[in-house]
Amino acid sequence: MSEQRVHFYQVGSFAVGNRLLSADDRTVQSSPHRTNSIDSGHRACQGCGEALGARYALDAAMRATNGQLLAVNATGCLEVFSTPYPETSWRIPWLHSLFGNAPAVATGVAAAMRVKGRSDVRVVGQAGDGGTVDIGFGTLSGMFERNDDVLFICYDNEGYMNTGVQRSAATPPAARTATTDVVGAEPGNVFGQGKDLPRIAMAHDIPYVATATVADLHDLEQKVERAMSFRGARYLHVFVPCPLGWGSASNETIHLARLAKETGLFPVFEAEYGVVTNVSPIRRPAPVEEYLKLQRRYAHLFGPKGRPDIVARLQGIADANIARYGLLPERDELDSREDD
Amino acid sequence: MERPFAITLDVGTSRANHTGSWRVERPVYVDRLPPCNNACPAGENIQGWLYEAESGGYEAAWRKLVENNPLPAIMGRVCFHPCESACNRAEVDEAVGINAVERFLGDTAIEHGWSFPEPGADTGKRILVVGAGPAGLSATYHLRLMGHQVRLVDASAKLGGMLRYGIPAYRLPRAILDAEIARIIDMGVEVVLNHTVHDIDVERREGEFDAVFLAVGAQLGKRVNIPAGDSSKVIDAVSFLHQVADEDPPMLGRRVVVYGGGDTALDAARTARRLGATDAVIVYRRNRDKMPAHAEEVEQALGEGVTVRWLSTVDRFESERLVLEKMRLNADGFPEATGEYEELDADSLVLALGQDTDLSLLEGNANVEVNDGVVQVTPTMMTNEGGVFAGGDAAPSDRTATVAVGHGKRAARGIDAYVRGEEFASGDRHELATADRLNTWYYADAPRTERPELERIRRQTNFEEVIGGLTEENALFEARRCLSCGNCFECDNCFGVCPDNAVVKLGAGHRYEFNYDFCKGCGICVRECPCGAIEMVPERI
Amino acid sequence: MLRQLEGSKAIAETVALCRPEVVCAYPISPQTHIIEAIGVKVKEGSLAPCEYINVESEFAAMSVSIGASAAGARAYTATASQGLLFMIEAVYNAAGLGLPIVMTLANRAIGAPINIWNDHSDAMAVRDSGWIQLFAETNQEAADLHVQAFRLAEELSVPVMVCMDGFILTHAVEGVDLMDQATVDRFLPTYEPRQVLDPDDPVSIGAMVGPEAFEEVRYLAHLRQLDALDYIPVIAEEFAALTGRASGGLIHPYRTEDADTVVVALGSVLGTIKDAVDRLRDGGQRVGVLGIASFRPFPIAAVRDALARAHRVIVVEKAFSLGMGGVLATDVSMATLGSSAVLNTVVAGLGGRPIAQHSIETMIEQAIRGELADLTFLDLDEGVIARERARMARTRRSGPFAENVLRDISQTREDRS
Amino acid sequence: MFQVRIHGRGGQGVVTAAELLSVAAFNEGRHAQAFPSFGSERTGAPVVSYCRLDDREIRTREPVMAPDAVIVQDVTLIHQVDLFGGLVEGGYVLINTSRTFEELGLDDLGDRFQSERLMTCPATELAIEHVGRALPNAALLGAFAALTRQVPLDAIGVAIRDRFHGAVGERNFAAATAAFDHVTREMEAATRASTT
Structure with a gap:
């Protein structure tokens, strides 16, 4: 939850802007002078959450670093749709090397800056969930373990979308992907697998780990800002819905991200040096169905041949998250927070 | 610097790629009719003046208000505010206290002596x-x-x-x-x-x-034929209130019965209390649910010690004794006589049966x-x-x-x-900004601010104003609870949520426009517009 | 200063003189002594400013080097064998991006069967990656090549791999004339990148290039390799003028002027071959040696000239392409195309198998007599091969032949003793 | 060219011995090449190192297959490893032991090689005495210098001191000197025996 205090105004800090706030308190995205780190003309799908998340995060990082930012990108949708020759959408210095090595490349860039005494120049590494939790995991863990001065951002859309929607270790149970089809007794991705990277990152005791979604811009930007206040390895896991891979309407991207958080399926929190320091409480609790039903990848769970048993298991996952992170605080506690 | 061919590219070059060609639907900014405006009998642009008030521009707000209604301080007190009944905010928490803000603006205008614009040039008419x-x-x-x-x-x-x-x-x-x-x-x-x-x-x-x-x-005042003794004091409510207004109140005694169920009946009963009646009893032939008087008026009256005989009609008034017939509601909700009677001591009967x-x-x-x-x-x-x-x-x-x-x-x-020898042509009415058009997630949680009420004991003895006004702080708060239904209030959401940076921000007060060169038509801006001020329209293909 | 020291140490000392700014490595035999020694220098502060990064894999090592180089830092790493293969994706990438990284490859065989000893299979595996590959004959040359490699890499914006035989060179203690800092500085200017990540001048590096331009990109990379063919001799000459040492260059001919038979080889085996050639010369044979110093780019014209007089060319190589034959020999055959020279391929020294001078001499004599097969495996134990093939023919579940061979050889030894 | 093969076990300083020998020769202005038997042997396993000494450039990279001298640091290897394989006619053998060739069961060596070039030296004992640790390599280098006269003892000393600084270097050199003296005495005794 944003620590920024907003004098009550219509949309508080939920919307992108707020005409009555001072410029300093507004989101970077509300400014016509934002960097537009990733600019128009990119070839992302309609309603792409990753394009959005990347602009949000990098523009915030650009503000936090006063424009002294270098970005390293893993292979994936973000890379492919942003830099097909002869056009690039990036407005910041940007380097793409490989799928699995973005964290290490970022380490190298950071090392170069350190050796050149450019402590003002900061480095961001970024990848999708495949490049982070799967193929890039080794280099990421190495980067964490050495506490290299890199903010690594994972744009998590829960699968290999660039290659045609295959399962990754971030694909949730029951979700349909091209490699976890909705056939057999346990349709979709199996339960009991997958990798919770934010928690793994925390286990490295790095200075800062946070999760965020494209549905709460103030929160996301504040986390980028916070991340940039640390030296050393930092990790930001941003939830970015994918209309193509999830079979959702292109206009539902942000709504889905919001529901993922409000159902408890995607806990939004911050941790410093391995300890959770802050969680974003659920504001309007919603059952998982509300989230699942908007996505074709879960269509097999509903309708006449639906699988309420599987939906219940997914609700169980959400409930476990709610319990683990305390996502549903006592109402009066929530109220006092709002009063701030 | 000589850069390697193809693998290294100059920044921002993708703007040459006009992704707008992908679009099958385009977003268009619209102004929809807010339900408050729609419901206002005076045709006030409520959303419009609340918008001004939100930023503390009270004079601008007042000026926008009096474009349609020159009596905001009055209406801020006596209007039964159908706007609030229509307010979409009720679906979030509670309706915006429009009436209270209106009164605040009206009172502030009086306090500051704001005057109306100069009359238009003389038409000679x-x-x-x-x-x-x-x-x-x-x-x-x-x-x-x-x-x-x-x-x-x-x-x-x-x-x-x-x-x-x-x-x-x-x-x-x-x-x-x-x-x-x-x-x-x-x-x-x-x-x-x-x-x-x-x-x-x-x-x-x-x-x-x-x-x-x-x-x-x-x-x-409408009169009905109620058998009454000569000594029985019977008066219609309109006359009663008129006389009170002329500071020439009639003598009604300690026990006053008011017959009727409208706001006038309540006004009469509450006035009677203030004039010294120990018993002010309203007789009404139906039950509370069916009472035409506004609920808050009823609530206030009951709070001041007014009592009500529900499901009763006045049969006759015989020297300090009123005979009531009990009623019951039939299946259609209409009252029917039961033939059962009861008596009520009364010094006078006020008829509030319409005008x-x-x-x-x-x-x-x-x-x-x-x-x-x-x-x-x-x-x-x-x-x-x-x-x-x-x-x-x-x-x-x-x-x-x-x-x-x-x-x-x-x-x-x-x-x-x-x-002028012309036909008056009213402008096209905008489509109504119904609640389903809104994305209420974005509005901060904020229960409404209630206006202070005068202490009950003082309300029974004098004619001091019962309902107080809002402080400026409260009025501002209340104004900011407005959802701005159907009308852009420049929250920057569309500007921020566009994955293709295809929204152009035109500066404060000038809203936004779409850059259709790049808009892919995903519709996120429409879905995430809090107030429903964007719609998708099909592209002509 | 001439010093008697281990090859790895000589490399470490020389690399340090080149003022690398980021050194990143993951340990693998036989490269370890190099990176250990550089690590000490960074830690003690004698190599500064320099960031030394211990990474979790070779893949990360090359990746860190990529990032550092793209950000404008002089980057160095070292690896061998499996490590090179583990980083191979990044190896190609570094070349594709034109990043002037210098890497020492302490040549070692590739498993399975796992084998830590020297051959050239690893270098050959990245032959087509776009890296310049220089082969050192001695530790002196290996050290010198590193200085030239940085110059070459940064001048052409292309990565350079200095290949030196694992253990045979890396672990050999011999005299090496180490350069001094001033001389290195005179030869190697400060790194001025051709492209760099810079907040003040942002670019996107590493675009996705489709069919419309990929071929051009590749051809341009090829041209850059051809440019290197021109440039390598230039800097070798400059280096020679500065140090008096003929390290580097494209090729190293030895007694080829009047040679009917020329043995072509890469790396440290050239010394042994030279001794053999001297012996044969003493016996009246007109034999010469051609060392290939630059394997990629392959100096086809220089090789053609050097072999113009030869009637017989014997390519001795420590690697081969399974199912085909010699790798270096294939390249050499392109240089001898159209000539009447007979070409023999001799595969030797795989997995650290010692290459004896005596075997070389015998092989050359056989060749001269026309008795050498087109593709010969030096000192191959034919008996083991025959027995294992027979066994495999007999038994469906014959097991892994690597282990069978080992069992067979130890059995044979016991039988003999 | 003079080629040396040193046998020992991992951890006994076999590789260092070859290196020191090469440095000693280098310090004398000679060409030298030292290298280990490249392997992944661990402490205790049999290991071999080599050293070539020459007055001209050493180009060959083949392992030493026909050594001019064999140094055995650990006699327990005698029946495990072909210690004397390839040793040239007229080659030297230096064994770290306080026993005799006969006691070691190596009487037949005298038949194959010149007996005055077969030498034992209690290098480990000397190391314990002078260095305080059972590391016989420095002592054996002293013995080697005395036996073969390929490098002067002083050059060995420079190499040792270059490698081991301060007291450690001095103690190692003391061990080397003691071994040198021991071998010199043995050789003089043998000479006296043969001339009488």
Whole structure:
């Protein structure tokens, strides 16, 4: 939850802007002078959450670093749709090397800056969930373990979308992907697998780990800002819905991200040096169905041949998250927070 | 620096790639009609003036408000605010306290002495307004703004009509009433008081008026035939309240029964309490759910010690003894007599059974059509007689002050068109900004601010105003609870949520526009617009 | 200063003189002594400013180097064998991006069967990656090549791999004339990148290039390799003028002027071959040696000239392409195309198998007599091969032949003793 | 060219011995090449190192297959490893032991090689005495210098001191000197025995 205090105004800090706030308190995205780190003309799908998340995060990082930012990108949708020759959408210095090595490349860039005494120049590494939790995991863990001065951002859309929607270790149970089809007794991705990277990152005791979604811009930007206040390895896991891979309407991207958080399926929190320091409480609790039903990848769970048993298991996952992170605080506690 | 071919690219070059060609639907900014505006009988642009108030621009807000209604301090007290009933915010938490903000703006305007804009350039047209109640005052105001000359005549000694003679001072302090009326009169109005118009045609001809607006109100209390002893004190509520307003209250005794279930009945009962009645009992033939009076009025009355005999009719009134017949509701909800009777001690009986309009001044005119005791009018409030307009309680409608104010405005527009020899054309109404168009997630949680109420004990003994005003802080808070339904309030959401950076921010007050070169038509801006001010329309393919 | 020291140490000392700014490595035999020694220098502060990064894999090592180089830092790493294969994706990437990284490859065989000893299979595996591959004959040359490699890499914006035989060179203690800092500085200017990540001049590096331009990109990379063919001799000459040492260059001919038979080889085996050639010369044979110093780019014209007089060319190589034959020999055959020279391929020294001077001499004599097969495996134990093939023919579940061979050889030894 | 093969076990300083020998020769202005038997042997396993000494450039990279001298640091290897394989006619053998060739069961060596070039030296004992640790390599280098006269003892000393600084270097050199003296005495005794 944003620590920024907003004098009550219509949309508080939920919307992108707020005409009555001072410029300093507004989101970077509300400014016509934002960097537009990733600019128009990119070839992302309609309603792409990753394009959005990347602009949000990098523009915030650009503000936090006063424009002294270098970005390293893993292979994936973000890379492919942003830099097909002869056009690039990036407005910041940007380097793409490989799928699995973005964290290490970022380490190298950071090392170069350190050796050149450019402590003002900061480095961001970024990848999708495949490049982070799967193929890039080794280099990421190495980067964490050495506490290299890199903010690594994972744009998590829960699968290999660039290659045609295959399962990754971030694909949730029951979700349909091209490699976890909705056939057999346990349709979709199996339960009991997958990798919770934010928690793994925390286990490295790095200075800062946070999760965020494209549905709460103030929160996301504040986390980028916070991340940039640390030296050393930092990790930001941003939830970015994918209309193509999830079979959702292109206009539902942000709504889905919001529901993922409000159902408890995607806990939004911050941790410093391995300890959770802050969680974003659920504001309007919603059952998982509300989230699942908007996505074709879960269509097999509903309708006449639906699988309420599987939906219940997914609700169980959400409930476990709610319990683990305390996502549903006592109402009066929530109220006092709002009063701030 | 010589850069490697193809693998290294100059920044921002993708702007050459116009992804707008992918689009099959395009987002378009729209203004939708907010439900409050839609519900306001006076046609106020409520969302519009709340928007100004949100930023503390109270004068701008007031000016936007009085574009449609010149009596905000009054309406902020007496209006039964259908706007709030329609308010979409009720779906989030509670309706915005529009009425309270209106009163705040009205009071602030009086406090600061803000005046109306200069009247328009003189058109040379002369308009007669008959009746200085809310309809007449409203018409006068609008006509003056349009540059017409107005003669305002009224049979009473003071201006205000039912605002003064029908609404007790504890609901509408006289200083407020006088101040807002004075502001209208200060626009240059010829006022003629204590003047009863007996024949409208004569009056119009002799005064060489180009048009006439009849706003004579409904001043006649309805009477029913209730057998009553000679000594029994029976009075109609309209007369009762009028006499109180003239500071000549009738002697009703300690036990007062009011017969009827409308707001007037409540006004009468509450007034009686203030005049010293220990028992103020309302007799009403149906139950509370069916009572036409506004719930908050009922609540306040009960709070002041007024009691109600539900499902009862007055059968007869015999020397300090009222005989009531018990009623029951049939399957259709209509009351039926039961044949059971009970008695009630009473010193006087006040009849609040409705009002009629005195239309004797039209008797000489065959063209003006009168049905059910009210004048039939067109949408611009014109009767069948050219140049003769009617409104307020004299025309068919809900008989509220706000409706009357709205009639005054519409009549003024109609009159203006008439005297110019034109047809009045109202603009196209925007599509209604219904709740389903909104994305209420974005609005901060904020329960409404209640206005303070006068302590109960003081309400039973004097005519001090019962409902207080909002402090500035509260008014600001309340204004900011407005969802701005259907109208962009520049929250930057569309600008921020576009994955293709295809929204252009035009600067404060100028909203946004789409850059269709890059908009892929994903529709996120529409889905995430809090107030529903964007819609998708199919591209022509 | 001439010093008697281990090859790895000589490399570490020399690399340090080149003022690398980021050194990143993951340990693998036989490269370890190099990176250990550089690590000490960074830690003690004698190599500064320099960031030394211990990474979790070779893949990360090359990736860190990529990032550092793209950000404008002089980057160095070292690896061998499996490590090179583990980083191979990044190896190609570094070349594709034109990043002037210098890497020492302590040549070692590739498993399975796992084998830590020297051959050239690893270098051959990245032959087509776009890296310049220089082969050192001695530790002196290996050290010198590193200085030239940085110059070459940064001048052409292309990565350079200095290949030196694992253990045979890396672990050999011999005399090496180490350069001094001033001389290195005179030869190697400060790194001025051709492209760099810079907040003040942002670019996107590493675009996705489709069919419309990929071929051009590749061809341009090829041209850059051809440019290197021109440039390598230039800097070798400059280096020679500065140090008096003929390290580097494209090729190293030895007694080829009047040679009927020329043996072509890469790396440290050239010394042994030279001794053999001297012996044969003493016996009246007109034999010469051609060392290939630059394997990629392959100096086809220089090789053609050097072999113009030869009637017989014997390519001795420590790697081969399974199912085909010699790798270096294939390249050499392109240089001898059209000539009447007979070409023999001799595969030797795989997995650290010692290459004896005696075997070389015997092989050359056989070749001269026309008795050498087109593709010969030096000192191959034919008996083991025959027995294992027979066994495999007999038994369906014959097991992994690597282990069978080991069992067979130890059995044979016991039988003999 | 003079080629040396040193046998020992991992951890006994076999590789260092070859290196020191090469440095000693280098310090004398000679060409030298030292290298280990490249392997992944661990402490205790049999290991071999080599050293070539020459007055001209050493180009060959083949393992030493026909050594001019064999140094055995650990006699327990005698029946495990072919210690004397390839040793040239007239080659030297230096064994770290306080026993005799006969006691070691190596009497037949005298038949194959020149007996005055077969030498034992209690290098481990000397190391314990002078260095305080059972590391016989420095002592054996002293013995080697005395036996083969390929490098002077002083050059060995420079190499040792270059490698081991301060007291450690001095103690190692003391061990080397003691071994040198021991071998010199043994050789003089043998000479006296043969001439009488």
